[in-house]
Amino acid sequence: xxxxxxxxxxxxLVFTIEDNRLKxxxxxxxxxxxxxxxALPGVFxxxxxxxxxxxxxxxxxxxxxxxxxFEQLYTWGGIDRDPRMRIISVSYMALxxxxxxxxxxxxxxxxxxxxxxEELLRxxxxxxxxxxxxIIRYARWRLMNKVEYTKIAFHFxxxxxxxxxxxRVYEILLGKPLYKANFRKKIAxxxxxxxxxxxxxxxxxxxxxxxxxxxxxx
Amino acid sequence: xxxxxxxxxxxxLVFTIEDNRLKxxxxxxxxxxxxxxxALPGVFxxxxxxxxxxxxxxxxxxxxxxxxxFEQLYTWGGIDRDPRMRIISVSYMALxxxxxxxxxxxxxxxxxxxxxxEELLRxxxxxxxxxxxxIIRYARWRLMNKVEYTKIAFHFxxxxxxxxxxxRVYEILLGKPLYKANFRKKIAxxxxxxxxxxxxxxxxxxxxxxxxxxxxxx
DNA sequence: CGAATAGTGTCTATAAGACAGTATATC
DNA sequence: GATATACTGTCTTATAGACACTATTCG
Numbered sequence: 380x381x382x383x384x385x386x387x388x389x390x391x392l393v394f395t396i397e398d399n400r401l402k403x404x405x406x407x408x409x410x411x412x413x414x415x416x417x418a419l420p421g422v423f424x425x426x427x428x429x430x431x432x433x434x435x436x437x438x439x440x441x442x443x444x445x446x447x448x449f450e451q452l453y454t455w456g457g458i459d460r461d462p463r464m465r466i467i468s469v470s471y472m473a474l475x476x477x478x479x480x481x482x483x484x485x486x487x488x489x490x491x492x493x494x495x496x497e498e499l500l501r502x503x504x505x506x507x508x509x510x511x512x513x514i515i516r517y518a519r520w521r522l523m524n525k526v527e528y529t530k531i532a533f534h535f536x537x538x539x540x541x542x543x544x545x546x547r548v549y550e551i552l553l554g555k556p557l558y559k560a561n562f563r564k565k566i567a568x569x570x571x572x573x574x575x576x577x578x579x580x581x582x583x584x585x586x587x588x589x590x591x592x593x594x595x596x597x
Numbered sequence: 598x599x600x601x602x603x604x605x606x607x608x609x610l611v612f613t614i615e616d617n618r619l620k621x622x623x624x625x626x627x628x629x630x631x632x633x634x635x636a637l638p639g640v641f642x643x644x645x646x647x648x649x650x651x652x653x654x655x656x657x658x659x660x661x662x663x664x665x666x667f668e669q670l671y672t673w674g675g676i677d678r679d680p681r682m683r684i685i686s687v688s689y690m691a692l693x694x695x696x697x698x699x700x701x702x703x704x705x706x707x708x709x710x711x712x713x714x715e716e717l718l719r720x721x722x723x724x725x726x727x728x729x730x731x732i733i734r735y736a737r738w739r740l741m742n743k744v745e746y747t748k749i750a751f752h753f754x755x756x757x758x759x760x761x762x763x764x765r766v767y768e769i770l771l772g773k774p775l776y777k778a779n780f781r782k783k784i785a786x787x788x789x790x791x792x793x794x795x796x797x798x799x800x801x802x803x804x805x806x807x808x809x810x811x812x813x814x815x
Numbered sequence: 816c817g818a819a820t821a822g823t824g825t826c827t828a829t830a831a832g833a834c835a836g837t838a839t840a841t842c
Numbered sequence: 843g844a845t846a847t848a849c850t851g852t853c854t855t856a857t858a859g860a861c862a863c864t865a866t867t868c869g
Contacts, residue, residue: 384644385603385604385605385642385644386603387603387605387674387685424603424674424685426602426603426683427676427683428676429674429675429676430672430673430674430675430685431674433674451671451672453669454648454669454672454687455648456605456642456647456648456649456651456687457647457648458645458646458647465644465645467605467642467648467685467687469672469674469685528746541821542821542822543820543821543822558858558859558860558861559821559822559823560822560823560824560825560859560860560861561857561858561859561860563822563823564857564858565857565858577821578867579867579868580819580820580867580868581818581819581820581867581868581869582818582819582820582821582866582867582868583819583820583821583822583865583866583867584820584821584866584867585820585821585822586821586822759848760848760849761847761848761849776831776832776833776834777848777849777850778832778833778834778849778850778851778852779830779831779832779833781849781850782830782831783830783831795840795848796840797840797841798840798841798846798847799840799841799842799845799846799847800839800840800841800845800846800847800848801838801839801840801846801847801848801849802839802840802847802848803847803848803849804848804849816869817868817869818867818868818869819866819867819868820865820866820867821864821865821866821867822863822864822865822866823862823863823864823865824861824862824863824864825860825861825862825863826859826860826861826862827858827859827860827861828857828858828859828860829856829857829858829859830855830856830857830858831854831855831856831857832853832854832855832856833852833853833854833855834851834852834853834854835850835851835852835853836849836850836851836852837848837849837850837851838847838848838849838850839846839847839848839849840845840846840847840848841844841845841846842843842844842845
């Protein structure tokens, strides 16, 4: 039976929303190749480690995050992805509310930063290492798609949120403005109201909602 | 840098439609483990081989097929998937019109057969080896989903087809009957008519259509 | 009261669903 | 003409889109 010299890694795409922009967590490489360049955080998969477990570990080690939503995206297996050796990379997408993000808690000493995804894809930011720009482009496309037919957008928000906040998340992910009344009709069945309201703003307060329990796993 | 003992394989889900049923190509294993059990065809990924290239090679070697539609599905990485060793398996789904399927042409001497997917998933057929039943269930789910929002169904038919044939493919994949008039309205913009008709049937002939050129890559 | 944002009612346009009818082959 | 399947017209229902209006807070 074959014993391959192929290494398997997971690359992590940790998305969040900051200042009404979609942001992605990236790290600055401290080693060759691509030293000092921006790259997706990632870890090698242990010989006795589930793929999902490796992703979970990576999210904890690189972003200091536990118990957040993640899903497998795609597996990248080009021959020359990494100049050192053959690496198959299984990409995972994780979504997290900004409040929960605490990337200084990562075990690694690398510099960790949040990049504006649209700027990055338009080439207005630093060019990412490896084939990571392509991976990011794919993830952004999948995210945009899934917003339309899943409840994925909710993962960017805390347990309780206002409908204007939720609408803003949808607008950012879809890249276009939505009509308030229509948006509320569409998501009405997914959410349930709380009895809390926003306070202190110089305008009408907004009611807090949460995702209905029975909608969480549908 | 780590040198892992993880092997990478691709598992192939070659779907076709026969006798108005969704069928899947499977092989009978000639070696332990799971000797004589049904399994998905698959190949190990070479150290100097692209992932997609490995899938393409597998489709050729195991099913004798060239130039057919395929796409990556999901990567399975549980620890105990294979009792011999750690294998990460990247699954690929391929779709082929029955007319084109010629599985006796596979290089391997293994027995190759077409299984009814619904029967298999309901447990009315032989139980597949490894975690292949789970993979099949996932692929069937993805296929069903993609029918609704992509043109994936066309890959089960030859270049030219009648609308009743196309409708039958949709019905098989969706698992429910569709209204003729409504179906035709929905796909009207995707197809263009030819000047050929079915012949010899004891009823009104049916016009042949083909997928519009500009729709092929959308 | 003005500014700012939250929230609702309703009209219109488009798509999905259901059904009934007509058309054209073979035997 | 009987049978079998291909094809079309149209009514109904549901959903998406657009816009105007009312509501409530702070300063």
